[in-house]
Amino acid sequence: MSLQDPKQFGKVAVLFGGSSAEREISLLSGNGVLEALRSRGVDAHAFDPAERDLVELRREGFARCFIALHGRHGEDGTVQGALELLGIPYTGSGVMASSVAMDKVMTKRIWQADGLPTPKYVRLAFDQQSREQIRAVPDVLGLPLIVKPPREGSSIGVTKVEGYSQMQDAVALSAKYDADVLCEEFIEGEEVTCAVLGSGLDAHALPVVRIAAPEGAYDYQNKYFTDDVKYHCPSGLPEAEEHEIQRITLAAYHTLGCRGWGRADVMIRASDRKPFLLEMNTSPGMTSHSLVPMSARAAGIAYEDLCLRVLASASLDAAGGAQ
Known part of the structure; x- marks a missing residue:
């Protein structure tokens, strides 16, 4: 689809806000997207699913949706499924990919299966x-290790554990956000992120962003509300x-x-420079601090x-991913 005529998109809903733990970030992302689309002549409107029923999208004649929701009920396949039923094309991954990528354990299982x-x-x-089961984890993974909820984002509920x-x-902290808890081997090294634009054979990776956080503390506060984290793009990494x-x-x-689009978080192990995939974000942040806009x-x-570009890629699963 050409990007020349904004009228071709029809009436567009920017979905942001929502009810997840990442609502605050979603509001920042959504307002940025809304302003950007309007500045290019798109008939874009704000729509907060926490305040309005999604059925209103059809009632009000929206032709497509830009999903700027993060976390549960936005990035996990639920909103995508509702939009499939309403027949309204939307940005980003479809129902299954959104649902799987939101669950870090399922994601890791699939990645491991594919080597x-x-x-x-x-x-x-x-x-x-139980206390015994929890205490046994470092025996398996070593120390330090990372403990986090498998179905949250933005570093919410994450702890770096240094000792038993x-x-x-x-x-206990992680369990406040998710009944299951993911304990993960800590990869000592550099953190980077890599965005992807497009679908199928047209999908391509954007330049890598290298993240330098104070004392390695790339947490919720540093991600969004301070300027202490330094981002390098070009990354400065060797080309290979x-x-x-x-x-x-x-x-x-x-x-x-x-x-449509997505962003993987990756750690490069210092000892041998091997990269390890941490997670895939299917509705990446679009705030002033966000990494996909920086990479783009x-x-x-x-x-x-x-x-x-992201809006132009909006589609439905039922359409086989084509629009």
Whole structure:
């Protein structure tokens, strides 16, 4: 679809806000997208699913949706399923890819099955969280390790555990957000992220962003509300490393069945420079601090044009991913 005539998109709903733990970030993302689309002449309107029923989208004649929701009930296949039933094309991955990518344990299982590198892990289901079971995790994964809810984003509920004595509190914090708890091998090294635009054979990886956080604390606060984190794009990595990260990111995207756009978080192990996939975001942030717009800029794509490209890719599963 051409990006020349904004009228071709019809009436567009930018879905943002929502009811997840990432609502605050979604509001920032959505307002950025809304302003960008309007600045390019798109008939775009704000729509917060936490305040309005999705059925109103059809009633009010919306032709497509830009999903700027993050986390549950936005990035996990539920909104995507509702829009499939309403017959309204939407941005990003379809129902299954969204649902799987939202669950870090399922994602890791699929990546492992396809031979893609991801850190070792232990899943503590809701009925596997006795003191003894929790205490045994470092014996399997070593220390330090990471404890996090498998179905949250934005570093919410995440703890870096340095010793056995921290395990109980770390699991308790994670369990506030998710009944299951994901314990993951800690990869000592550099954190990078790599975005993908497009679907099928047209999907391509954008330039890698290298993240330098104070004391390695790339947490919720530092991600969104401070300027202490430094982002490098171009990444400054050796060309072969950049290409390998782009290669495994694209493979991870295809393996999960993603489309439209996405962003993988990757750790590069310092000891041997091997990259490990952490997770795939199917509705990446679009705030002023966000990494996909930064990567797109390095590839010569302005923020407004990025929003138009993503909007142009809106489709339905029922249409076989084509629009």
